[in-house]
Amino acid sequence: MAVVAATFVFAIVGVFAGPSDLSFQDTYNGLMRSDDGVMTTVVWSIRIPRVILSVLVGASLGLSGVLIQLSTRSPIGDPNLFGIGGGAVIFMAAVTVGLISIPVYGVFLGAMASSLIVALFLTALSSNRNLTPVKFAIMGIAVGALMVSLGTSVISYGRVFPSQVIGLVAGSFSASSWQLIYFLTCSLFACLAGSLVFSSRLLPITLGDDIAKSLGVNPIKTRIYLMSIAAALAGSSVYAGGLIGFVALISPHIGRRFVGNSPVSLILISAFTGGLLTLLSDQVARLLFAPIELPVGLATTMLGAPLMMYLAWRYK
Amino acid sequence: MITLSNAVVEIEHLKILQGVSFEISPNSFYCLVGPNGSGKTTVLKLIMKILQVNSGNVDTVDPKDISYLPQNLPDPPFLSVGEVISVAIKKNNKGSDSRQEILDALAEQFHLEGLLERNFSDISAGEKQRVWLAFAIAQEKDMIIMDEPLSSVDRNSREEFYSLLKEVSLEGRTLLVVTHDIDMALHYADKIISLQGGRVVFDGSPSEFVS
Numbered sequence: 001m002a003v004v005a006a007t008f009v010f011a012i013v014g015v016f017a018g019p020s021d022l023s024f025q026d027t028y029n030g031l032m033r034s035d036d037g038v039m040t041t042v043v044w045s046i047r048i049p050r051v052i053l054s055v056l057v058g059a060s061l062g063l064s065g066v067l068i069q070l071s072t073r074s075p076i077g078d079p080n081l082f083g084i085g086g087g088a089v090i091f092m093a094a095v096t097v098g099l100i101s102i103p104v105y106g107v108f109l110g111a112m113a114s115s116l117i118v119a120l121f122l123t124a125l126s127s128n129r130n131l132t133p134v135k136f137a138i139m140g141i142a143v144g145a146l147m148v149s150l151g152t153s154v155i156s157y158g159r160v161f162p163s164q165v166i167g168l169v170a171g172s173f174s175a176s177s178w179q180l181i182y183f184l185t186c187s188l189f190a191c192l193a194g195s196l197v198f199s200s201r202l203l204p205i206t207l208g209d210d211i212a213k214s215l216g217v218n219p220i221k222t223r224i225y226l227m228s229i230a231a232a233l234a235g236s237s238v239y240a241g242g243l244i245g246f247v248a249l250i251s252p253h254i255g256r257r258f259v260g261n262s263p264v265s266l267i268l269i270s271a272f273t274g275g276l277l278t279l280l281s282d283q284v285a286r287l288l289f290a291p292i293e294l295p296v297g298l299a300t301t302m303l304g305a306p307l308m309m310y311l312a313w314r315y316k
Numbered sequence: 317m318i319t320l321s322n323a324v325v326e327i328e329h330l331k332i333l334q335g336v337s338f339e340i341s342p343n344s345f346y347c348l349v350g351p352n353g354s355g356k357t358t359v360l361k362l363i364m365k366i367l368q369v370n371s372g373n374v375d376t377v378d379p380k381d382i383s384y385l386p387q388n389l390p391d392p393p394f395l396s397v398g399e400v401i402s403v404a405i406k407k408n409n410k411g412s413d414s415r416q417e418i419l420d421a422l423a424e425q426f427h428l429e430g431l432l433e434r435n436f437s438d439i440s441a442g443e444k445q446r447v448w449l450a451f452a453i454a455q456e457k458d459m460i461i462m463d464e465p466l467s468s469v470d471r472n473s474r475e476e477f478y479s480l481l482k483e484v485s486l487e488g489r490t491l492l493v494v495t496h497d498i499d500m501a502l503h504y505a506d507k508i509i510s511l512q513g514g515r516v517v518f519d520g521s522p523s524e525f526v527s
Contacts, residue, residue, distance in 0.1 A: 203403045
């Protein structure tokens with residue numbers, strides 16, 4: 001509950017704070033649409049979409065992270081660290097430089113499909129009986145680095161604006177819109193429903209494949225389902241906000257401290273924690289050196305990396 | 317009832333089992349003994365349908381109906397001791413109020429009272445085996461198969477856990493336990509099956525085994 005409440009509080013702060021020099025009263029007027037001028041546009045077309053989108057993207061990442069961590073038994077499971085988001089980066093880069101030209105919803109679906117390809121490759125790897133979670137993590141990180149370098153290569157080939165490059169590989173919500181919110185809402189809630197359907201299988205596969213089987217859970221099929229959901233979430237988050245690191249990795253660890261490992265609670269708290277962290281990071285990225293914006297991925301990394309170090313230090 | 321008849325398993329041209337035949341009949345405590353590399357684990361994998369025979373026949377039940385504890389289980393990440401055991405209880409017990417009671421009873425039986433809140437990966441090897449043992453029993457299945465479940469448990473407690481397994485079998489469940497502990501097998505098992513070089517060299521009661 002505290003996480004949900006904090007999300008709302010910071011969402012309101014996010015709407016009222018910004019680089020345009022608006023007073024509280026101005027923003028309030030904009031919010032109430034009491035004029036048809038600049039305030040209404042700033043509030044309803046820039047600030048509110050941005051706040052909502054950062055929460056949706058963060059929630060997608062948090063959910064994606066918990067699914068990957070439980071299904072691969074790796075505490076550092078993160079779609080953007082393991083190249084699943086990177087698959088979408090390559091696709092988005094190809095769209096940005098004009099190599100691929102398709103309608104908007106096609107780009108959205110294409111980003112998810114590209115992530116799915118990488119996720120299924122990793123799933124095939126993780127189903128090898130001799131692959132320990134540590135080896136899997138090392139291979140995932142290698143795949144992740146490969147994906148980002150391929151994506152960056154595509155961008156370099158296209159000679160696009162540096163801001164677009166940074167937005168894609170380091171994350172940005174500066175292009176938030178109601179259409180993006182619509183897409184992300186659809187993907188997030190579909191994936192959340194899917195995760196809840198499979199929630200009873202999460203702990204059995206965390207106990208290892210042999211035990212899962214004797215509990216009546218097919219580990220390979222379950223992992224394919226869960227990783228596919230995680231990929232859809234990662235792909236849609238890259239589509240909406242670029243590559244945002246560490247949110248997926250740390251959200252489940254933070255959430256677990258509040259609710260333990262009860263699967264449904266853990267799924268929900270990971271999503272909410274991800275949403276809150278991303279919202280906070282985006283506000284920091286937006287306001288710290290206003291009017292110059294930092295890429296939100298840098299802010300999440302500045303927040304996430306020390307937290308991860310703390311968790312690793314405490315983890316036995 | 318589980319029946320192996322003339323089961324042969326070859327892995328990379330190495331004959332692991334060269335014609336193994338035996339029967340596991342219900343409501344008994346079986347110990348499977350034999351030196352390293354004699355094919356004990358392979359037999360369990362056949363019963364669990366993890367491996368297939370090259371020739372011969374295995375007549376077994378659905379692996380879902382067997383509570384199976386393989387050797388050297390990897391540590392489950394994230395979970396506490398209590399959460400690990402609860403996964404097994406949840407599968408069979410829908411009434412949520414009694415779940416905690418079952419967990420507490422198991423904790424007492426397996427001397428895990430102070431450990432339920434601890435992280436699974438933080439406890440000692442012997443403690444982990446006791447958790448897995450509780451996990452296997454908690455599933456409440458008629459058939460329990462375990463591969464050296466007590467190898468890291470100290471000698472004094474081992475005796476106690478074997479008598480606990482004996483009680484479980486007296487409740488009408490079937491146990492097949494792989495062990496190096498001939499003493500324990502002689503004392504507690506109803507039947508002993510001994511493997512050597514991929515063949516059954518003995519199949520009978522403990523008293524026959526001695527002579």
